[in-house]
Amino acid sequence: MNGFRRRNQRADSSGPSEPAESPEQGGSFDPPPAPFDPASFDPPGPFESPAPFAPPAPFEAPGSFEATGSFEAGGSFEGFESFEPPVPPGPFEPFGVPGAVEPATPAPDEPLDLAEAAGSPGESPELVRPYVITNGRGLEGTEKFNLITLVTAADRPRPAHLDPEKHRLLDLCGGGMLSVAEIAGHMRLPIGIVKVLLSDLSTEGYLVVRPPVPRAQLADVSLLQEVLDGLQARFG
């Protein structure tokens, strides 16, 4: 790069990745709980000092995922006041917070990122639960799925003995096409877990998968033109 300011200021600061005034950093996320990796699973180590940023609401620690309803904060996109209650297990709940799409206030309290992910340390009784969902299966074979892979249920009867989470997933995907990220969001499961479920179901023939744009086409002029045309048509 040709200039100095950004580089130099970074070099001058104590840690480029941790500006002191950023409340989401501050080291509060170290050490992170290691919730879902069975190979390296270890109970969360001693947590460092609590975050300088104290969520004013009862966040759950990120490690305390459950199969459903673990995203207390899910959908609270406009600050901390709109937490969703835990969602009971059962049929998927297709929407986030109704009305959350409304243009928000200036978001001084953007609740995402680490401040939230860090949550309050110490609540981690069920760290391994998501891997129970996948029957302990790891992430191998999930490469065909990324965040924007589009998926829908195949027109095919499903077996009676399917795992509950796979049932839920097929229920959700039976309604139409969704991206992997949306499926994870609606099911309130981590992306990695959803990929495993999708991979299994796809292998078994229960899903129709529409792969993402190949890398070679990403910089494709026509794709960019389509995106531009779409944005201008819709918002111009």
Added chain:
Amino acid sequence: MGSRPASADGVYLDDAVKTAAKILVVGHFAVGKTTFIGTMSEIPPLRTEEQMTQAGAHLDDLKGVPDKTTTTVAMDFGRITLSEKLVLYLFGTPGQERFVQVWEDMTRGALGALVLVDPERLKESFPIIDLVEQYGLPYAISVNHFDDTPIRPDSELREALDLLPETPIVTCDARDQKSSADALITLVRYLQTRTARSTT
């Protein structure tokens, strides 16, 4: 013009959609990523978690976990159906350098990134821009502008952020859909010029 695809207000994509594209909305904490995505998305923004593997250099606290460990990070995203065939996803991406895995996953397949910048907290954007550059993602700068904030001249921002002369800078009120859409359009136009240059 302006007519929304039939599925725009629903949960599901239109059956005819063939292609999904992805643009990242990045920036430091509380810079307005969530607001931006909420303003632009046709669905209530969703949140999910991604697992990450990170190098263990600073993770001495996790005894017995050699070399690497995993953690999760929350990210939120929204959706814009752009045509019968094409849907665009906007992913709000946390700007932490150590979340290498998330960045790899997020940047893979992304068209580019819109970097939201608060002119009052420029320094917090430095590591974010470093990260975007590190992953080779083309980007445009979207400078927060609220009613009461003074506008800094682009030249000043360009110097402070060490931008290439070609990197677009656009001011944006993330609460305003037109303003936010203009920022995205600026980014996509820039991506086009880059593509045109590299293919001729």
